Amino acid sequence: MKRMRTRIKELIANGTKGSDYVVSGWVRSLRLSKEIAFIVINDGSDVDGIQVVAESDLANFEQIGRIGTGSALTVEGRLLESPGAGQKWEIHSISITIIGMADGNYPLQKKRHSFEYLRSIAHLRPRTNTFGAIFRLRSKLAQAVHRFFSEQNFLYVQTPIITASDCEGAGELFRVTTLDASNPPLLGCRTDFNQDFFGQKSGLTVSGQLEGELFALAFGDIYTFGPTFRAENSNTARHASEFWMIEPEMAFSDLADDADLAEKFVRYLCRFALEECTDDMAFFDRHIESGLLERIRRVAEADFVRMEYGEAIELLKKSGTTFTYPVDWGVDLQTEHERYITEQIVGGPAFILNYPKNIKAFYMRLNDDDRTVAAMDLLVPKVGEIIGGSQREERLDRLELRMAELGIAQEPLWWYLDSRRWGSCPHAGFGLGFERMLMYLSGMDNIRDVIPFPRTPRHCEF
């Protein structure tokens, strides 16, 4: 009878000494001698994998000597304590079946590769220790997002990926069209989008916020969690053209409630990573960023600093530091300012609240001072802005005035304005970049290394 394969993580955690098991995985390391071979195989369930001991009495021992790193094997053998120093357990093989050979051209070697090189072989990098740990964390963390909001009784809403609303400004939207780009139908000298698939210009969503607000005004507390697309020509380690965003929205809530939720959420995710992804987090602490565990532990425990925008400006001015971009009330905070605040002044996560209205979006609620809006950013060391949120303008007249000031057409957003027409109420929400959270938790420096198959300008391979 064919025995079921046991996942290596499960085997190491709950295996019985002296019992027989079947494990399958990919060869990470081979150490051969005439009479004995040591083969480390990994099946993706944990960082370490398990050492397989093969002795020369195996029928295919000679053949095993010719396999390369990366080969797929199924091993049947006995779980025993390892006399060697590097591992607690090992499997003494009864039989080894070579499932898929890998020859010497296999691009992953038994050594450290640069992340740049591994990006060029993104189809194989999940088989490395680092990317194994990252994508296990990513999977777990996605589940933690749902668990958190489920515990808080938030409704999960799937906002559309294809949309016709282009509220945050044209140019950053990926066009969705079935028209022939080389020969589009014309209306005068311009493309006639009335003849396009949806009868109008459409594109990939840049945010589910506006639709999220509509659901918040029916269900109270809601969140979205899905892919988001930006066609901006951003070439940084923190931007991607396709990324995942978590956007909660709460009715009958103000900016302070919003910050409370954001803080609770971020701390929950930190605690979750420490408790539920212990081995992978320890791996990051060892190999990616020394001191990571301590840093995350502090975030999970300490209260976040809250600072008014005006206060932040004063602190920056008084810092005595010369910035490339001069600081004054009214300017947007540049990366150098944000990093100074979170890294030098605070030394941890910090909310900046109530920004000048002129540097923020139309839907943010105008404060009583008439010059700031109820906006907030959460800044964290290294990554910078991880959350952007606001209390939304619930007063129809103010919203229409603001749209007029910014030259935003009301007609395409008639449905959004309707929400302020009937049963409007104070509400607030934020967007958390899922990949930025992953960077923060893993210590990885580049967003392209926390996305399975990243899309950035000029890169759409795999």
Next chain:
RNA sequence: UCCCCAUUAGCUCAGUCGGUAGAGCAGGUGACUGUUAAUCACCUUGUCCUUGGUUCGAGUCCGAGAUGGGGAGCCA
């Protein structure tokens, strides 16, 4: 999009003053009964990113382009 840096063997990199290229790892062959990035011996591998130019002679100097990286802007 702007500014800076890089591009040499499959990978990571060295290459002096301008004189036609080298190491470690990987790979191959052999040795080895407990290895841990196994070890030891021997061996193989090059469009020096491309393209113009300077020069008797360019991996090396100059121009242009491509690709990658870092920083900035935009943001999550």
